[in-house]
Amino acid sequence: MIVQLKLIYNHLFTKRRPGLKTILAFLCFVFPAFVLPHFAAPQSPHPVSQPTPAASVPTPAATAAFDLTVNIAGDRQEARVGDVIPVTVTVNPPAESEIIWPAWDKFWPGVPVVQEEPPRTGLVEGRTVTSRRILVQVNSLDTFTLAALTIQAKDKHGAVHMGESNPLSIRVTSILPTPDPKATAAGPPDIKPIKDLVPISRPWQDYWPFLAAALVLAGIIVYVLWRTKWRRNQATAAAPPLPPPDQTALAALEELERTTFYGLDGLRLFYYRLSLICRRYLEDMWNFPAVEFTTEEIIPVLRGLDLGESGQEMNRLLTMADLVKFADAVPGTDEKSSHLALARGFIKTTAALAEAALAAPNAGLATNGAPDGHEGV
Numbered sequence: 001m002i003v004q005l006k007l008i009y010n011h012l013f014t015k016r017r018p019g020l021k022t023i024l025a026f027l028c029f030v031f032p033a034f035v036l037p038h039f040a041a042p043q044s045p046h047p048v049s050q051p052t053p054a055a056s057v058p059t060p061a062a063t064a065a066f067d068l069t070v071n072i073a074g075d076r077q078e079a080r081v082g083d084v085i086p087v088t089v090t091v092n093p094p095a096e097s098e099i100i101w102p103a104w105d106k107f108w109p110g111v112p113v114v115q116e117e118p119p120r121t122g123l124v125e126g127r128t129v130t131s132r133r134i135l136v137q138v139n140s141l142d143t144f145t146l147a148a149l150t151i152q153a154k155d156k157h158g159a160v161h162m163g164e165s166n167p168l169s170i171r172v173t174s175i176l177p178t179p180d181p182k183a184t185a186a187g188p189p190d191i192k193p194i195k196d197l198v199p200i201s202r203p204w205q206d207y208w209p210f211l212a213a214a215l216v217l218a219g220i221i222v223y224v225l226w227r228t229k230w231r232r233n234q235a236t237a238a239a240p241p242l243p244p245p246d247q248t249a250l251a252a253l254e255e256l257e258r259t260t261f262y263g264l265d266g267l268r269l270f271y272y273r274l275s276l277i278c279r280r281y282l283e284d285m286w287n288f289p290a291v292e293f294t295t296e297e298i299i300p301v302l303r304g305l306d307l308g309e310s311g312q313e314m315n316r317l318l319t320m321a322d323l324v325k326f327a328d329a330v331p332g333t334d335e336k337s338s339h340l341a342l343a344r345g346f347i348k349t350t351a352a353l354a355e356a357a358l359a360a361p362n363a364g365l366a367t368n369g370a371p372d373g374h375e376g377v
Contacts, residue, residue: 018073021124027075035153046234049075054174058326062123064159064161066163066164067161067162068091068092068093068151068153068161068162068163069091069092069163070089070090070091070149070150070151070163070164070165071086071089071090071091071147071165071166071289072087072088072090072148072149072165072166072167073087073090073166073168074086074087074088074168074170075088076154076170077170077171078170078171078172078173078181079138079144079170079171079172079173079174080138081138081139081141081153081172082134082137082138082173082174083138084136084137084138085135085136085138085170086131086133086135087134087135087136087146087168088131088132088133088134089131089132089134089149089165090124090130090152091128091130091131091151091153091163092128092129092130093127093128093130093153093155093161094153094155094161095128095155095156096155096156097153097154097155097156097161098153098154099130099151099152099153100153101119101132101153102149102151104116104134104236107148107149108136108147108275108312110139111136111139111146112135112136112137112139113134113135113136113346114132114135114136114137115133115135116132116134117132117133117134117135118132119132120132121129122327136234138170138172139266140172142172142174143169143170144169144170144171144172145167145168145169145170146167146168146169147167148164148165148166148167149164149165150162150163150165151163151164152163159360177316187203206221243287245280245281245284245351246281246347246348246350246351246352247287248280248281248284249277249278249280249281249347250344250347250348252273252277253274253277253340253343253344253347256270256274256277256340257275257340264328264330264345267324267330267331267336268324268325270336271320271321271324271325271339272321272325273320274317274321274339274343275317275321275322275325275341276291277343277366278297278314278317278318278343278347279291279293279318281347282298282301282302282314285350285351285354286301286305288301295318295322298315298318299315299318302314302315307350307353310346310349310350312344313342313345314343317339317342317343317346320339321339
């Protein structure tokens with residue numbers, strides 16, 4: 001190649017062209033001196049740098065890798081204007097990583113976000129995913145579109161992982177009723193005339209069934225109450241009159257006398273029944289709660305009745321019965337009989353006194369019927 005360039009140079013010099021010779025001399029000798037070394041020594045594609053101390057090498061910043069799977073899904077494909085629809089954002093982050101959730105107004109400008117639910121982590125098809133439910137409101141008339149989201153996650157080593165979701169589009173339907181194809185083909189429908197006025201009935205005509213039912217129910221209640229009262233009156237009239245208190249008490253004493261009691265427990269039971277018979281007789285005769293009263297409470301009442309020796313005997317009988325029941329006193333067989341006779345005599349004496357007291361006013365009335373000793377006509 002150099003020989004050929006030299007021949008060309010000699011040929012040009014023989015023609016006596018100084019300007020052209022100067023240019024050719026530059027191209028043949030000066031230019032190759034700068035160009036040929038670059039072609040002779042090929043350079044390595046990766047330049048080798050000089051080793052430097054490890055302390056002087058700066059730590060490179062963590063770079064984000066697009067290795068997350070992000071998905072956006074809605075619960076419906078159609079919606080109306082103003083509907084609030086839930087949108088679920090699903091991410092599969094690395095283990096022990098923190099998801100950096102985006103700002104919704106940045107990725108979805110102009111979309112009203114009604115509510116953000118907290119993230120939830122669980123297993124889906126054998127892998128751990130984190131999902132978050134967002135409630136958004138439809139505010140477009142044709143197609144409601146949510147732009148793609150870019151979500152980052154930082155793992156436990158500080159590395160940042162990124163992922164981009166798919167956009168979501170929901171078709172917006174009209175809130176107006178669907179027009180009839182036949183009516184649309186035939187032209188706009190005619191406007192219907194205003195309906196006639198509807199007369200309003202009187203209130204009592206609307207409520208008379210309820211009033212009638214209330215009257216019937218009231219009549220049934222009144223009849224049931226009257227029937228119940230009538231039956232009670234009939235039962236009271238048909239029931240035989242109660243025997244006098246003295247007859248009831250004497251009959252109870254006769255039954256107690258026929259009953260046989262054994263041992264100390266039988267003795268206590270005998271005096272318990274004897275005391276109860278006397279207390280019931282006192283309660284029926286003088287209308288005070290002798291059954292509930294203690295003996296100490298009954299003694300003042302008997303003194304106030306002015307029964308004389310009979311009242312004192314009843315006090316001694318009730319006191320002896322208390323000693324047997326509560327103090328384990330053991331009276332003899334003769335004492336049992338005498339106490340039974342004492343109770344029987346008290347009942348007969350007081351009953352006779354009560355009959356005499358009732359007969360005295362009637363005798364006075366019969367005497368007052370004929371004044372001055374003359375018999376009545």
